[in-house]
Each structure stands twice: as C-alpha cells, then as structure tokens.
Amino acid sequence: MDVKKDVVKMEDNRTNIGCGFSSSPFSGIFDFCEGEKSSSLGFMELLGAGQDFCTNSLFDYLPQTPSMLPSLAPNFPNTSIMAKECSDYSLNQQPATPNSSSISSASSEALNEEQTDNKGAADQLEEEEHDQPKTKKELKAKKASQKRQREPRFAFMTKSEVDHLEDGYRWRKYGQKAVKNSPFPRSYYRCTSTACNVKKRVERSFNDPSIVVTTYEGQHTHPSPLMPRPTLTASASAQPSISTTFAMPSMPRTLLSHHYQQQPFNFCNYVNGGSPTANASGTGFHRERRFCTPATGSAMLTDHGLLQDIVPSHMLKQE
DNA sequence: CGCTTTTGACCAGCGC
C-alpha cells in the first residue's frame, strides 16, 4: 500500500511531513477509528513541524471524533503529532536501505490481517463476555481458536521527551520488550478500566530519539476518567472555554490559555488554504480562538514545505 | 493494603 511506503519513507528521511493534504483534516482518523480501512489517507501532520501546540488542534476536533480520539492526543507542550498511520506500523519494520521504498511484508500482512479480523470483532467480544474460559487450558484453546484477534490500530508519532504521553486515560503497563535494532525498549500498556480492552504500545524512534511512536489498539468503551468530554451543545452554543469544555489536567493551563488566546489559528485554512471545510461541515462546533498565526497559515498555503518532499504529488493535488 | 511497575518466562507466528 502506498500509504505505508510513504510513512516508511518519511521515517527514513527523518523528515517531518508538512501540512495535511485531505480536504477533511481528520478524515483519515475518522475512517480508521470507525474500523474502516482508508487507503486514501495514511498519515498527516496536525500542525507544522516545530510548532508546540498541535495537541490542541486535536482536541479542537474532539466533538466530531469517535470515542477513541481523545486518547490519541497527548497533552504535552512541545509535542508535535507528526504522523499517523492506519495499520500495525512499527519503526523497526523498515526497509534495509534508507532509500528503499519497499516495506516489510510483515507490516503489510498486519494490515491485511486486520482488514479481515475486524469484521467479527464486535461479535467476538460479545461472545467472550458471555463465555469466559474457566481454566488456563480453556483459555489457551480459546486463544488458539481466535488466532490473533485484533482491534483497529492507530499509530502516530509525537515529538516528546516523555515516553508515556498523558492522554486522559489510565494505563497499566503490562510488558516491556527490547526492540530489535533499537536501543529503546517498547512498552505495552492496557487501559485500567475493566471491560475496556484498549491497549497501546509506546516506543521511541531509533532514527530520532526525540520521537515517540504510540500505537493504540481498540476503542475505549468508557469516557475518559481524567478528562470530561465536552458536549456538542455546550460547545456550539457558547464560546468554548478551555477551562470548562477542554479541561486537560495534565497540561498546564497557562500553556493552553496562552495558545488559545494569543495564537490565532484556523486549522481549516492551515490545511486547505482558506476553505474552512472542517468547521463548516462539522458538527456546528465552532471556536473563536484559533491556534496558529496568520503568517504561519499563509506560509503553508503557498509552500508545502517538507510535505512536498514526502507526500506524493498526486496526493497534494487532491485538495 | 491496593495499585502499578518490573522483568523473566512463556507462547504464537513466521521465515528458513
């Protein structure tokens, strides 16, 4: 799949992709979180490289997103969500040569596997709840019959000094493994909420240690215990206040308010070059305060920056 | 005391 090639290529070149290239900046996320497979959008940058508040823009779209999205937004300053990818993507599944555009078969197969496995995931889950294996043997047999049932996955890279990014949910670490060809271990986390099977893997990029790759698997079956979800009505009817509708306990409030109040930003313009499709086609959610400077936005309009080096030209033209 | 983290062992899948 081309998308995966692009992701790998991006990693190999140690380059940030530029601004988004889809008319709907979060369409890829939507597709994936809904359990569908989107080949049209493999990854996107949510904010420009080097900007330090991309997290906010994710939360900006919270009311439009499925339940999984909040967990995708690490609440850290100086964290740039650089890419997402719609499959089981591992930094270590890279081509042997830096310039190679080929991808590992394991990576591709993982995607295919998910495509078939996801079909009956809900049914299987229900079945599990009603038919709990009682012994280890039964558990083993059950596992064998399931043959690696997997939830949809969502991987993205963030630039952060912190490995385990706070995302509003509580996680319990259940494993850590050394990663082949990498000095950095991979950590495995599970959502602590009972009956919630969401997992995530966290690992640091071998090529760029400042980059953390987080892979989420599954969707939360419960609201965030640490971050109350905003309601559409509240968001749409009033000027959303970060303190009331987007409380992010792990993120310094001062930082948030700083960005909200002093960094004019329109994500739609940023992505589409002036056509505010996201807000217009969204849920009616609308925000007065914006995130990036007009200067930044206009620069993105005329210059794709690093994106044009990475994203195939035909994708850039798709806007 | 309860919850989380650590860490070695174990298992499954895959390629050779």
Place this chain on the structure above:
DNA sequence: GCGCTGGTCAAAAGCG
C-alpha cells in the same frame, strides 16, 4: 524443526 521476534502473563518488587 529451529531460531527469531512480538506480544502477553504473572510473580515479585515498588510505591503512595
């Protein structure tokens, strides 16, 4: 069959 690797388990240790 064997070795490698990714993923998970579970007992022990750590922590508040």
